[in-house]
Amino acid sequence: MTTASLTRERGHVPFTIVNCTLFALFALVCGYPFYYLIINSISANDLSALGDIRWLPRGLHLDNYGQVLDLQGLPQAALVSFARTVIGTAATVLASAYLGFMFTQPRLWKRSFWYRAVVITMYFNAGLIPVFIIMKTLGLTNSFWVYILPLVVQPFNIILVKTFVEAMPRELQEAAEMDGAGILSVFFRIYLPNMTPILATVAIFSAVTQWNSFQDTLLYITDQSLYTLQFLLYMYINQADSLAQAAQQSGGDLSGIASAATSQTATSIRTTVAVVVVLPILFVYPLFQRYFVKGIMLGAVKG
Structure with a gap:
Protein backbone atom coordinates (compact mmCIF):
# COMPACT_ATOMS: atom_id res chain seq x y z
CA MET A 1 0.00 0.00 0.00
CA THR A 2 1.42 3.37 -1.03
CA THR A 3 1.84 6.40 1.21
CA ALA A 4 -1.01 8.18 -0.63
CA SER A 5 -3.33 5.23 0.00
CA LEU A 6 -2.43 5.17 3.70
CA THR A 7 -3.12 8.90 3.94
CA ARG A 8 -6.52 8.45 2.30
CA GLU A 9 -7.38 5.57 4.62
CA ARG A 10 -6.46 7.63 7.69
CA GLY A 11 -8.53 10.52 6.35
CA HIS A 12 -11.57 8.25 6.12
CA VAL A 13 -11.42 7.28 9.80
CA PRO A 14 -12.70 10.62 11.23
CA PHE A 15 -15.43 10.73 8.60
CA THR A 16 -16.53 7.17 9.46
CA ILE A 17 -16.61 7.95 13.19
CA VAL A 18 -18.64 11.14 12.70
CA ASN A 19 -20.95 9.42 10.21
CA CYS A 20 -21.66 6.45 12.51
CA THR A 21 -22.18 8.75 15.49
CA LEU A 22 -24.70 10.92 13.65
CA PHE A 23 -26.62 7.90 12.37
CA ALA A 24 -26.62 6.32 15.83
CA LEU A 25 -28.06 9.52 17.31
CA PHE A 26 -30.64 9.70 14.53
CA ALA A 27 -31.64 6.07 15.16
CA LEU A 28 -31.96 6.82 18.87
CA VAL A 29 -34.21 9.82 18.19
CA CYS A 30 -36.42 7.72 15.89
CA GLY A 31 -36.56 4.66 18.13
CA TYR A 32 -36.94 6.29 21.54
CA PRO A 33 -40.67 7.12 21.23
CA PHE A 34 -41.47 3.43 20.63
CA TYR A 35 -39.19 2.41 23.48
CA TYR A 36 -40.85 5.00 25.73
CA LEU A 37 -44.30 3.61 24.98
CA ILE A 38 -43.21 0.04 25.73
CA ILE A 39 -41.43 0.74 29.03
CA ASN A 40 -44.35 2.84 30.27
CA SER A 41 -46.87 0.16 29.33
CA ILE A 42 -45.07 -2.49 31.42
CA SER A 43 -44.04 -0.28 34.36
CA ALA A 44 -45.90 0.60 37.56
CA ASN A 45 -48.89 2.66 36.50
CA ASP A 46 -48.60 5.17 39.32
CA LEU A 47 -45.02 5.97 38.30
CA SER A 48 -45.84 6.22 34.58
CA ALA A 49 -48.75 8.55 35.38
CA LEU A 50 -46.32 10.86 37.18
CA GLY A 51 -43.89 10.79 34.24
CA ASP A 52 -41.14 9.07 36.25
CA ILE A 53 -40.46 6.35 33.64
CA ARG A 54 -37.99 7.66 31.09
CA TRP A 55 -35.15 5.20 30.42
CA LEU A 56 -35.74 1.93 32.26
CA PRO A 57 -38.98 0.15 33.29
CA ARG A 58 -39.78 0.08 37.01
CA GLY A 59 -42.28 -2.12 38.83
CA LEU A 60 -42.46 -4.55 35.93
CA HIS A 61 -45.91 -6.10 35.23
CA LEU A 62 -47.97 -7.13 32.20
CA ASP A 63 -51.44 -6.66 33.68
CA ASN A 64 -52.06 -3.65 31.43
CA TYR A 65 -52.08 -5.82 28.32
CA GLY A 66 -54.53 -8.31 29.78
CA GLN A 67 -56.92 -5.53 30.77
CA VAL A 68 -56.55 -3.63 27.49
CA LEU A 69 -57.20 -6.76 25.42
CA ASP A 70 -60.48 -7.14 27.31
CA LEU A 71 -61.68 -3.71 26.16
CA GLN A 239 -61.56 8.54 26.52
CA ALA A 240 -58.53 7.35 28.49
CA ASP A 241 -59.65 8.88 31.80
CA SER A 242 -63.09 7.24 31.79
CA LEU A 243 -61.64 3.92 30.59
CA ALA A 244 -59.10 3.94 33.40
CA GLN A 245 -61.84 4.52 35.94
CA ALA A 246 -63.93 1.71 34.47
CA ALA A 247 -60.95 -0.66 34.52
CA GLN A 248 -60.30 0.13 38.17
CA GLN A 249 -63.91 -0.65 39.09
CA SER A 250 -64.27 -3.79 36.96
CA GLY A 251 -62.52 -6.06 39.48
CA GLY A 252 -65.18 -5.57 42.14
CA ASP A 253 -65.11 -7.96 45.07
CA LEU A 254 -63.38 -10.68 43.05
CA SER A 255 -59.93 -9.15 43.16
CA GLY A 256 -60.28 -6.60 45.91
CA ILE A 257 -58.99 -3.08 45.56
CA ALA A 258 -56.23 -2.82 42.99
CA SER A 259 -52.88 -1.49 44.08
CA ALA A 260 -51.69 1.87 42.85
CA ALA A 261 -48.95 0.18 40.83
CA THR A 262 -51.33 -1.96 38.73
CA SER A 263 -54.47 0.18 38.78
CA GLN A 264 -55.18 1.50 35.28
CA THR A 265 -54.51 5.18 34.64
CA ALA A 266 -55.09 7.37 31.62
CA THR A 267 -51.37 7.13 30.78
CA SER A 268 -51.31 3.32 31.01
CA ILE A 269 -54.38 3.08 28.77
CA ARG A 270 -52.82 5.36 26.15
CA THR A 271 -49.39 3.71 26.10
CA THR A 272 -50.65 0.11 26.17
CA VAL A 273 -53.24 0.57 23.43
CA ALA A 274 -50.67 2.41 21.30
CA VAL A 275 -48.20 -0.49 21.65
CA VAL A 276 -50.88 -3.07 20.81
CA VAL A 277 -51.81 -1.14 17.66
CA VAL A 278 -48.29 -0.24 16.50
CA LEU A 279 -46.40 -3.51 17.08
CA PRO A 280 -47.96 -5.61 14.26
CA ILE A 281 -47.00 -3.18 11.50
CA LEU A 282 -43.42 -3.01 12.84
CA PHE A 283 -42.97 -6.64 11.80
CA VAL A 284 -43.88 -5.94 8.16
CA TYR A 285 -40.77 -3.98 7.19
CA PRO A 286 -38.17 -6.61 8.21
CA LEU A 287 -39.94 -9.17 6.00
CA PHE A 288 -39.56 -6.97 2.92
CA GLN A 289 -36.39 -5.08 3.82
CA ARG A 290 -34.12 -6.95 1.40
CA TYR A 291 -36.35 -5.90 -1.51
CA PHE A 292 -37.17 -2.39 -0.35
CA VAL A 293 -33.96 -0.47 -1.16
CA LYS A 294 -33.54 -2.13 -4.55
CA GLY A 295 -37.20 -1.60 -5.42
CA ILE A 296 -37.39 2.05 -4.44
CA MET A 297 -34.13 2.87 -6.28
CA LEU A 298 -35.00 1.02 -9.49
CA GLY A 299 -38.57 2.27 -9.41
CA ALA A 300 -37.63 5.91 -8.85
CA VAL A 301 -34.68 6.31 -11.20
CA LYS A 302 -34.68 5.27 -14.84
CA GLY A 303 -31.58 4.40 -16.79
Whole structure:
Protein backbone atom coordinates (compact mmCIF):
# COMPACT_ATOMS: atom_id res chain seq x y z
CA MET A 1 0.00 0.00 0.00
CA THR A 2 1.42 3.37 -1.03
CA THR A 3 1.84 6.40 1.21
CA ALA A 4 -1.01 8.18 -0.63
CA SER A 5 -3.33 5.23 0.00
CA LEU A 6 -2.43 5.17 3.70
CA THR A 7 -3.12 8.90 3.94
CA ARG A 8 -6.52 8.45 2.30
CA GLU A 9 -7.38 5.57 4.62
CA ARG A 10 -6.46 7.63 7.69
CA GLY A 11 -8.53 10.52 6.35
CA HIS A 12 -11.57 8.25 6.12
CA VAL A 13 -11.42 7.28 9.80
CA PRO A 14 -12.70 10.62 11.23
CA PHE A 15 -15.43 10.73 8.60
CA THR A 16 -16.53 7.17 9.46
CA ILE A 17 -16.61 7.95 13.19
CA VAL A 18 -18.64 11.14 12.70
CA ASN A 19 -20.95 9.42 10.21
CA CYS A 20 -21.66 6.45 12.51
CA THR A 21 -22.18 8.75 15.49
CA LEU A 22 -24.70 10.92 13.65
CA PHE A 23 -26.62 7.90 12.37
CA ALA A 24 -26.62 6.32 15.83
CA LEU A 25 -28.06 9.52 17.31
CA PHE A 26 -30.64 9.70 14.53
CA ALA A 27 -31.64 6.07 15.16
CA LEU A 28 -31.96 6.82 18.87
CA VAL A 29 -34.21 9.82 18.19
CA CYS A 30 -36.42 7.72 15.89
CA GLY A 31 -36.56 4.66 18.13
CA TYR A 32 -36.94 6.29 21.54
CA PRO A 33 -40.67 7.12 21.23
CA PHE A 34 -41.47 3.43 20.63
CA TYR A 35 -39.19 2.41 23.48
CA TYR A 36 -40.85 5.00 25.73
CA LEU A 37 -44.30 3.61 24.98
CA ILE A 38 -43.21 0.04 25.73
CA ILE A 39 -41.43 0.74 29.03
CA ASN A 40 -44.35 2.84 30.27
CA SER A 41 -46.87 0.16 29.33
CA ILE A 42 -45.07 -2.49 31.42
CA SER A 43 -44.04 -0.28 34.36
CA ALA A 44 -45.90 0.60 37.56
CA ASN A 45 -48.89 2.66 36.50
CA ASP A 46 -48.60 5.17 39.32
CA LEU A 47 -45.02 5.97 38.30
CA SER A 48 -45.84 6.22 34.58
CA ALA A 49 -48.75 8.55 35.38
CA LEU A 50 -46.32 10.86 37.18
CA GLY A 51 -43.89 10.79 34.24
CA ASP A 52 -41.14 9.07 36.25
CA ILE A 53 -40.46 6.35 33.64
CA ARG A 54 -37.99 7.66 31.09
CA TRP A 55 -35.15 5.20 30.42
CA LEU A 56 -35.74 1.93 32.26
CA PRO A 57 -38.98 0.15 33.29
CA ARG A 58 -39.78 0.08 37.01
CA GLY A 59 -42.28 -2.12 38.83
CA LEU A 60 -42.46 -4.55 35.93
CA HIS A 61 -45.91 -6.10 35.23
CA LEU A 62 -47.97 -7.13 32.20
CA ASP A 63 -51.44 -6.66 33.68
CA ASN A 64 -52.06 -3.65 31.43
CA TYR A 65 -52.08 -5.82 28.32
CA GLY A 66 -54.53 -8.31 29.78
CA GLN A 67 -56.92 -5.53 30.77
CA VAL A 68 -56.55 -3.63 27.49
CA LEU A 69 -57.20 -6.76 25.42
CA ASP A 70 -60.48 -7.14 27.31
CA LEU A 71 -61.68 -3.71 26.16
CA GLN A 72 -64.94 -3.88 24.25
CA GLY A 73 -64.62 -4.21 20.48
CA LEU A 74 -60.84 -4.77 20.36
CA PRO A 75 -60.84 -8.32 18.85
CA GLN A 76 -63.37 -7.34 16.17
CA ALA A 77 -61.41 -4.18 15.36
CA ALA A 78 -58.21 -6.22 15.08
CA LEU A 79 -59.94 -8.56 12.63
CA VAL A 80 -61.20 -5.65 10.52
CA SER A 81 -57.75 -4.00 10.47
CA PHE A 82 -56.06 -7.26 9.54
CA ALA A 83 -58.58 -7.99 6.78
CA ARG A 84 -58.39 -4.51 5.25
CA THR A 85 -54.59 -4.58 5.35
CA VAL A 86 -54.28 -7.98 3.66
CA ILE A 87 -57.04 -7.52 1.06
CA GLY A 88 -56.26 -3.85 0.43
CA THR A 89 -52.54 -4.47 0.04
CA ALA A 90 -53.09 -7.39 -2.36
CA ALA A 91 -55.53 -5.35 -4.48
CA THR A 92 -53.26 -2.30 -4.58
CA VAL A 93 -50.17 -4.34 -5.49
CA LEU A 94 -51.96 -6.16 -8.31
CA ALA A 95 -53.55 -2.97 -9.68
CA SER A 96 -50.27 -1.05 -9.49
CA ALA A 97 -48.40 -3.87 -11.23
CA TYR A 98 -50.93 -4.21 -14.03
CA LEU A 99 -51.45 -0.49 -14.68
CA GLY A 100 -47.73 0.24 -14.41
CA PHE A 101 -47.08 -2.48 -16.97
CA MET A 102 -49.87 -1.39 -19.33
CA PHE A 103 -48.71 2.23 -19.31
CA THR A 104 -45.43 1.02 -20.87
CA GLN A 105 -47.24 -0.59 -23.81
CA PRO A 106 -47.17 1.58 -26.98
CA ARG A 107 -50.24 -0.27 -28.29
CA LEU A 108 -52.45 0.93 -25.41
CA TRP A 109 -55.14 3.22 -26.85
CA LYS A 110 -54.63 6.84 -25.72
CA ARG A 111 -51.85 5.71 -23.39
CA SER A 112 -50.54 9.23 -22.65
CA PHE A 113 -54.03 10.53 -21.91
CA TRP A 114 -54.89 7.75 -19.44
CA TYR A 115 -51.49 8.01 -17.76
CA ARG A 116 -51.85 11.77 -17.29
CA ALA A 117 -55.43 11.30 -16.05
CA VAL A 118 -54.14 9.00 -13.31
CA VAL A 119 -51.13 11.15 -12.38
CA ILE A 120 -53.13 14.41 -12.17
CA THR A 121 -55.11 12.99 -9.24
CA MET A 122 -51.93 13.31 -7.16
CA TYR A 123 -52.24 17.10 -7.34
CA PHE A 124 -55.98 17.76 -7.34
CA ASN A 125 -58.68 16.52 -4.99
CA ALA A 126 -62.44 17.08 -5.11
CA GLY A 127 -62.59 17.87 -1.39
CA LEU A 128 -64.09 16.20 1.65
CA ILE A 129 -67.80 16.84 1.03
CA PRO A 130 -67.87 15.79 -2.67
CA VAL A 131 -65.91 12.63 -1.84
CA PHE A 132 -68.33 11.80 0.96
CA ILE A 133 -71.29 12.30 -1.39
CA ILE A 134 -69.66 9.98 -3.93
CA MET A 135 -69.08 7.30 -1.31
CA LYS A 136 -72.65 7.58 -0.10
CA THR A 137 -74.05 7.46 -3.65
CA LEU A 138 -71.99 4.34 -4.40
CA GLY A 139 -73.29 2.68 -1.23
CA LEU A 140 -69.84 2.46 0.36
CA THR A 141 -70.71 4.16 3.64
CA ASN A 142 -70.99 1.63 6.46
CA SER A 143 -69.41 -0.94 4.16
CA PHE A 144 -66.13 -2.80 4.54
CA TRP A 145 -65.30 -2.02 0.89
CA VAL A 146 -64.90 1.69 1.66
CA TYR A 147 -61.54 0.64 3.12
CA ILE A 148 -60.47 -1.17 -0.05
CA LEU A 149 -61.84 0.33 -3.27
CA PRO A 150 -60.81 4.02 -2.88
CA LEU A 151 -57.17 2.99 -2.24
CA VAL A 152 -56.74 0.41 -5.01
CA VAL A 153 -55.36 2.85 -7.62
CA GLN A 154 -52.43 4.81 -6.20
CA PRO A 155 -50.70 7.07 -8.77
CA PHE A 156 -47.39 7.17 -6.90
CA ASN A 157 -47.18 3.36 -6.82
CA ILE A 158 -48.10 3.15 -10.51
CA ILE A 159 -45.31 5.58 -11.40
CA LEU A 160 -42.80 3.46 -9.44
CA VAL A 161 -43.89 0.26 -11.20
CA LYS A 162 -43.97 1.92 -14.64
CA THR A 163 -40.41 3.20 -14.22
CA PHE A 164 -39.28 -0.21 -12.98
CA VAL A 165 -40.83 -1.99 -15.98
CA GLU A 166 -39.27 0.48 -18.41
CA ALA A 167 -35.85 -0.45 -17.00
CA MET A 168 -36.41 -4.15 -17.77
CA PRO A 169 -35.15 -5.54 -21.10
CA ARG A 170 -37.76 -5.13 -23.81
CA GLU A 171 -36.47 -8.31 -25.43
CA LEU A 172 -38.26 -10.36 -22.75
CA GLN A 173 -41.66 -9.31 -24.09
CA GLU A 174 -40.60 -9.58 -27.73
CA ALA A 175 -39.35 -13.14 -27.25
CA ALA A 176 -42.55 -14.17 -25.48
CA GLU A 177 -44.71 -12.63 -28.19
CA MET A 178 -42.73 -14.45 -30.88
CA ASP A 179 -43.66 -17.68 -29.07
CA GLY A 180 -47.33 -16.72 -29.28
CA ALA A 181 -47.89 -15.21 -25.81
CA GLY A 182 -50.68 -12.66 -25.45
CA ILE A 183 -50.47 -9.48 -23.41
CA LEU A 184 -51.87 -11.11 -20.26
CA SER A 185 -49.49 -14.05 -20.58
CA VAL A 186 -46.60 -11.64 -20.95
CA PHE A 187 -47.70 -9.77 -17.83
CA PHE A 188 -48.42 -12.75 -15.55
CA ARG A 189 -45.70 -15.12 -16.76
CA ILE A 190 -42.85 -12.82 -17.76
CA TYR A 191 -43.04 -9.46 -16.01
CA LEU A 192 -44.91 -10.13 -12.76
CA PRO A 193 -42.42 -12.76 -11.47
CA ASN A 194 -39.57 -10.30 -12.11
CA MET A 195 -41.21 -7.37 -10.30
CA THR A 196 -40.57 -8.69 -6.78
CA PRO A 197 -38.43 -5.75 -5.55
CA ILE A 198 -40.82 -3.00 -6.66
CA LEU A 199 -43.93 -4.95 -5.63
CA ALA A 200 -42.46 -5.48 -2.17
CA THR A 201 -41.93 -1.72 -1.96
CA VAL A 202 -45.52 -1.05 -3.02
CA ALA A 203 -46.72 -3.66 -0.53
CA ILE A 204 -44.93 -1.90 2.33
CA PHE A 205 -46.40 1.49 1.39
CA SER A 206 -49.89 0.04 1.02
CA ALA A 207 -49.80 -2.08 4.19
CA VAL A 208 -48.63 0.84 6.34
CA THR A 209 -51.28 3.12 4.82
CA GLN A 210 -54.06 0.57 5.34
CA TRP A 211 -53.06 -0.33 8.89
CA ASN A 212 -52.57 3.25 10.07
CA SER A 213 -55.65 4.76 8.45
CA PHE A 214 -58.45 5.85 10.77
CA GLN A 215 -59.93 8.91 9.04
CA ASP A 216 -61.99 6.81 6.63
CA THR A 217 -63.62 5.10 9.63
CA LEU A 218 -64.29 8.49 11.19
CA LEU A 219 -65.91 9.83 8.01
CA TYR A 220 -67.77 6.88 6.52
CA ILE A 221 -68.46 4.34 9.28
CA THR A 222 -71.02 4.39 12.10
CA ASP A 223 -71.38 0.61 12.41
CA GLN A 224 -69.22 -0.37 15.39
CA SER A 225 -68.57 -3.84 13.94
CA LEU A 226 -66.53 -2.13 11.18
CA TYR A 227 -64.34 -0.03 13.49
CA THR A 228 -60.58 -0.48 12.99
CA LEU A 229 -57.83 -0.70 15.58
CA GLN A 230 -56.52 2.74 14.71
CA PHE A 231 -59.96 4.27 15.15
CA LEU A 232 -60.34 2.52 18.51
CA LEU A 233 -56.93 3.88 19.48
CA TYR A 234 -58.19 7.35 18.58
CA MET A 235 -61.32 6.80 20.69
CA TYR A 236 -59.47 5.24 23.63
CA ILE A 237 -56.90 8.03 23.77
CA ASN A 238 -59.72 10.57 23.88
CA GLN A 239 -61.56 8.54 26.52
CA ALA A 240 -58.53 7.35 28.49
CA ASP A 241 -59.65 8.88 31.80
CA SER A 242 -63.09 7.24 31.79
CA LEU A 243 -61.64 3.92 30.59
CA ALA A 244 -59.10 3.94 33.40
CA GLN A 245 -61.84 4.52 35.94
CA ALA A 246 -63.93 1.71 34.47
CA ALA A 247 -60.95 -0.66 34.52
CA GLN A 248 -60.30 0.13 38.17
CA GLN A 249 -63.91 -0.65 39.09
CA SER A 250 -64.27 -3.79 36.96
CA GLY A 251 -62.52 -6.06 39.48
CA GLY A 252 -65.18 -5.57 42.14
CA ASP A 253 -65.11 -7.96 45.07
CA LEU A 254 -63.38 -10.68 43.05
CA SER A 255 -59.93 -9.15 43.16
CA GLY A 256 -60.28 -6.60 45.91
CA ILE A 257 -58.99 -3.08 45.56
CA ALA A 258 -56.23 -2.82 42.99
CA SER A 259 -52.88 -1.49 44.08
CA ALA A 260 -51.69 1.87 42.85
CA ALA A 261 -48.95 0.18 40.83
CA THR A 262 -51.33 -1.96 38.73
CA SER A 263 -54.47 0.18 38.78
CA GLN A 264 -55.18 1.50 35.28
CA THR A 265 -54.51 5.18 34.64
CA ALA A 266 -55.09 7.37 31.62
CA THR A 267 -51.37 7.13 30.78
CA SER A 268 -51.31 3.32 31.01
CA ILE A 269 -54.38 3.08 28.77
CA ARG A 270 -52.82 5.36 26.15
CA THR A 271 -49.39 3.71 26.10
CA THR A 272 -50.65 0.11 26.17
CA VAL A 273 -53.24 0.57 23.43
CA ALA A 274 -50.67 2.41 21.30
CA VAL A 275 -48.20 -0.49 21.65
CA VAL A 276 -50.88 -3.07 20.81
CA VAL A 277 -51.81 -1.14 17.66
CA VAL A 278 -48.29 -0.24 16.50
CA LEU A 279 -46.40 -3.51 17.08
CA PRO A 280 -47.96 -5.61 14.26
CA ILE A 281 -47.00 -3.18 11.50
CA LEU A 282 -43.42 -3.01 12.84
CA PHE A 283 -42.97 -6.64 11.80
CA VAL A 284 -43.88 -5.94 8.16
CA TYR A 285 -40.77 -3.98 7.19
CA PRO A 286 -38.17 -6.61 8.21
CA LEU A 287 -39.94 -9.17 6.00
CA PHE A 288 -39.56 -6.97 2.92
CA GLN A 289 -36.39 -5.08 3.82
CA ARG A 290 -34.12 -6.95 1.40
CA TYR A 291 -36.35 -5.90 -1.51
CA PHE A 292 -37.17 -2.39 -0.35
CA VAL A 293 -33.96 -0.47 -1.16
CA LYS A 294 -33.54 -2.13 -4.55
CA GLY A 295 -37.20 -1.60 -5.42
CA ILE A 296 -37.39 2.05 -4.44
CA MET A 297 -34.13 2.87 -6.28
CA LEU A 298 -35.00 1.02 -9.49
CA GLY A 299 -38.57 2.27 -9.41
CA ALA A 300 -37.63 5.91 -8.85
CA VAL A 301 -34.68 6.31 -11.20
CA LYS A 302 -34.68 5.27 -14.84
CA GLY A 303 -31.58 4.40 -16.79
